[in-house]
Amino acid sequence: MSTQGQAMAFKLDAEPVDTQKPTVGRDVRETVGEVRVADPRVRCTDVNVHYGDKHAIKNISLDVGKGEVLAMIGPSGCGKSTFLRCLNRMNDTVRECRVTGEILLDGEDINASHIDVVPLRARVAMVFQKPNPFPKSIYENVAFGPRIHGLCNSKSDLDVVVESSLRKANLWDEVKDRLDDVGTGLSGGQQQRLCIARAIAIEPEVILMDEPCSALDPISTAKVEQLIEELRQQFSIVIVTHSMQQAARVSQRTAYFHMGDLIEVSETDRLFIKPRHQLTEDYITGRFG
Amino acid sequence: MTNPTKASTEGASSFARVQAGMARRRAAERRFKLLGRAAVGIGLLFLAVLLTSIVSRGYTAFWQTEMRLDVVLVADEIDPEGTRLVDTLHKADYSALIKQSLRDMFPEVSSRRDRFALYGLVSNGAAFDLRDRVMADPSLIGTTVSLWVPADDDVDMLMKGHIDREGPEADRRIKDTTLGWIDQLEADGRLALRFNTAFFTKGDSRDPELAGIRGALMGTIFTLVVTLALSFPLGVAAAVYLEEFAPKNRWTDLIEVNINNLAAVPSIVFGLLGLAVFINVFGLPRSAPLLGGLVLTLMTLPTIIIASRAALKSVPPSIRDAALGIGASPMQATLFHVIPLALPGMLTGTIIGMAQALGETAPLLMIGMVAFIADVPQGVFDPATALPVQIYLWADSPERAFVERTSAAIMVLLAFLALMNLVAVLLRKRFERRW
Numbered sequence: 101m102s103t104q105g106q107a108m109a110f111k112l113d114a115e116p117v118d119t120q121k122p123t124v125g126r127d128v129r130e131t132v133g134e135v136r137v138a139d140p141r142v143r144c145t146d147v148n149v150h151y152g153d154k155h156a157i158k159n160i161s162l163d164v165g166k167g168e169v170l171a172m173i174g175p176s177g178c179g180k181s182t183f184l185r186c187l188n189r190m191n192d193t194v195r196e197c198r199v200t201g202e203i204l205l206d207g208e209d210i211n212a213s214h215i216d217v218v219p220l221r222a223r224v225a226m227v228f229q230k231p232n233p234f235p236k237s238i239y240e241n242v243a244f245g246p247r248i249h250g251l252c253n254s255k256s257d258l259d260v261v262v263e264s265s266l267r268k269a270n271l272w273d274e275v276k277d278r279l280d281d282v283g284t285g286l287s288g289g290q291q292q293r294l295c296i297a298r299a300i301a302i303e304p305e306v307i308l309m310d311e312p313c314s315a316l317d318p319i320s321t322a323k324v325e326q327l328i329e330e331l332r333q334q335f336s337i338v339i340v341t342h343s344m345q346q347a348a349r350v351s352q353r354t355a356y357f358h359m360g361d362l363i364e365v366s367e368t369d370r371l372f373i374k375p376r377h378q379l380t381e382d383y384i385t386g387r388f389g
Numbered sequence: 390m391t392n393p394t395k396a397s398t399e400g401a402s403s404f405a406r407v408q409a410g411m412a413r414r415r416a417a418e419r420r421f422k423l424l425g426r427a428a429v430g431i432g433l434l435f436l437a438v439l440l441t442s443i444v445s446r447g448y449t450a451f452w453q454t455e456m457r458l459d460v461v462l463v464a465d466e467i468d469p470e471g472t473r474l475v476d477t478l479h480k481a482d483y484s485a486l487i488k489q490s491l492r493d494m495f496p497e498v499s500s501r502r503d504r505f506a507l508y509g510l511v512s513n514g515a516a517f518d519l520r521d522r523v524m525a526d527p528s529l530i531g532t533t534v535s536l537w538v539p540a541d542d543d544v545d546m547l548m549k550g551h552i553d554r555e556g557p558e559a560d561r562r563i564k565d566t567t568l569g570w571i572d573q574l575e576a577d578g579r580l581a582l583r584f585n586t587a588f589f590t591k592g593d594s595r596d597p598e599l600a601g602i603r604g605a606l607m608g609t610i611f612t613l614v615v616t617l618a619l620s621f622p623l624g625v626a627a628a629v630y631l632e633e634f635a636p637k638n639r640w641t642d643l644i645e646v647n648i649n650n651l652a653a654v655p656s657i658v659f660g661l662l663g664l665a666v667f668i669n670v671f672g673l674p675r676s677a678p679l680l681g682g683l684v685l686t687l688m689t690l691p692t693i694i695i696a697s698r699a700a701l702k703s704v705p706p707s708i709r710d711a712a713l714g715i716g717a718s719p720m721q722a723t724l725f726h727v728i729p730l731a732l733p734g735m736l737t738g739t740i741i742g743m744a745q746a747l748g749e750t751a752p753l754l755m756i757g758m759v760a761f762i763a764d765v766p767q768g769v770f771d772p773a774t775a776l777p778v779q780i781y782l783w784a785d786s787p788e789r790a791f792v793e794r795t796s797a798a799i800m801v802l803l804a805f806l807a808l809m810n811l812v813a814v815l816l817r818k819r820f821e822r823r824w
């Protein structure tokens with residue numbers, strides 16, 4: 101926690117310091133800040149999630165803009181992963197999980213009865229906390245998505261997609277000579293970039309990342325963060341992170357969650373420098389979580 | 390490991406206490422290892438005793454005493470009209486020729502009783518061997534052929550030392566006159582132990598010297614093929630459905646409990662079920678490997694389903710998430726990623742189930758696979774028996790020569806089991822190496 105504090109202090113020093121205190125008190129649960137953007141890729145309105153009796157996500161409205169990285173932070177158990185998994189209906193696989201509210205992807209309700217989750221997940225791909233490459237060759241890992249979605253008609257097409265995906269994931273130079281080695285034999289950071297390559301091979305519109313760097317060393321983390329910055333040109337990215345510096349480094353907007361409530365959404369710089377909600381300030385100054 | 394400098398900074402007393410306890414901990418460690426070794430050792434000892442007793446009793450069955458006869462193939466006896474028709478050659482009285490050749494060797498034997506004993510030296514199968522020989526090459530008719538024919542099982546047992554020569558004649562299976570003939574034949578080089586090919590090429594027989602394991606072996610193979618072909622796909626499909634697709638509710642819980650209970654049902658009950666349903670209702674042929682395979686499938690299915698479900702459960706959920714997260718349908722995730730990872734475990738379950746099926750006797754008794762069947766089955770519809778049933782049948786036979794054949798049949802069964810396990814190990818290796 102102390103290193104985090106120092107890093108924040110450094111960032112705070114670099115910007116003009118505003119000593120104004122948060123104006124919204126701890127007991128307020130309405131979302132503070134700019135939940136809407138002008139040109140949304142995803143628009144969520146009044147989303148609620150229940151696990152059986154447990155109310156895990158309470159009335160959350162939030163937009164994800166095109167070409168932006170949205171970071172989600174908050175103490176563990178506050179519902180970041182749960183909310184993230186709503187965006188490509190991964191919660192369907194969880195028994196007892198009930199999602200209500202409206203989630204529009206390009207204006208279309210993804211929870212509508214006629215929507216098929218398979219093409220939906222091809223548009224909203226997911227990268228997980230623990231790198232989970234398939235225990236198959238590196239090539240097969242990347243080729244699986246394009247193959248099942250029928251994106252490539254020939255082996256040479258597939259080769260092109262695999263190479264470009266690995267290049268975009270900044271992994272090509274490290275693995276180009278051993279595409280037939282198993283993906284699980286790579287280092288943790290390489291595995292996670294392989295998982296990202298696997299996701300971008302199907303050319304989704306949105307990539308969801310659930311704490312993608314929590315199992316990685318600092319150097320691998322830096323590589324993945326650089327990659328996220330590059331991928332923003334093409335995809336919308338929603339990233340859950342437990343590291344505030346990471347949120348500050350990679351995202352344009354940040355959402356702070358607290359016990360199932362969305363407390364505050366702002367431009368990332370603003371949220372860390374001048375939080376408007378007392379709970380946000382508590383969290384980023386290390387008084388909570 | 391223990392680091393003295395570190396320990397001393399933290400307080401000598403705790404380090405000393407750790408040191409003092411070490412001797413006790415090491416002793417406990419040693420005792421634990423010793424117990425494990427003893428357990429493994431006792432297991433191996435029992436296995437060794439079992440194998441030695443079977444092999445030492447059974448290995449002689451792989452040799453069979455044969456007798457060299459010079460048979461005059463009298464043309465008038467075999468084919469008086471000289472037509473050489475297959476039918477004629479088939480019907481000829483070859484045993485008369487064999488008896489004649491025996492009489493030629495011992496012309497002094499004249500009384501009816503003695504002649505009867507003399508004819509008893511060779512097996513009933515000798516005439517069939519001679520017939521096969523003549524039918525294969527009719528030009529032999531008119532010549533004298535010298536051929537090795539199986540000796541009677543009593544002669545065989547005597548040659549192998551399993552029957553006493555000593556003691557009062559009245560108590561002996563082989564009387565003095567017969568002993569004299571046997572000694573003379575042996576001195577003439579007309580009696581010898583030769584490799585028992587019949588044991589591997591023939592079906593069952595009432596005469597031990599003619600009885601072979603092939604019928605039972607083929608019956609077992611056909612039965613197991615049917616069992617495997619039905620139980621593996623069914624079991625895996627059921628396990629995959631229950632584990633990956635079925636909603637978890639009261640019905641699936643009920644099904645799960647029932648499958649677990651089925652695994653514990655005594656196998657003879659499955660035999661009764663086969664009798665009642667497959668034979669009486671569906672009218673399937675009695676004693677057929679198809680029927681045996683169906684019944685053993687019922688018995689093996691729960692084992693395969695339970696093992697396959699355990700294998701599927703042990704596939705990390707992250708693999709499913711990974712596939713679903715990039716838009717694989719549940720079927721694609723299961724087929725391409727989950728099943729390949731679970732396959733080695735599924736194969737283990739299958740081989741355990743098949744090994745059980747291989748050794749199963751009770752249900753086969755209920756569906757008539759215990760009948761005496763001399764012909765080697767050619768397919769899954771032919772009447773057949775199975776190795777364990779054959780072992781049971783031979784063990785039940787009074788002739789001394791069936792004792793060694795019983796042990797030999799057990800050896801064949803064990804060899805078959807070892808072969809099956811080997812195949813399973815190789816398959817597992819192959820599927821594991823793919824990753």
Ligand SMILES: Nc1ncnc2c1ncn2[C@@H]1O[C@H](COP(=O)(O)OP(=O)(O)O)[C@@H](O)[C@H]1O
Nearest residue numbers: 151154156175176177178179180181182183194
């Ligand atoms: N599968 C589940 N079943 C029941 N409760 C769950 C499940 N997954 C998460 N939860 C609960 O929902 C809340 C939010 O969890 P999660 O979204 O994983 O939090 P975060 O990712 O922010 O740490 C937690 O209280 C957690 O206990």
Ligand SMILES: [Mg+2]
Nearest residue numbers: 180181182310
């Ligand atoms: Mg989480």
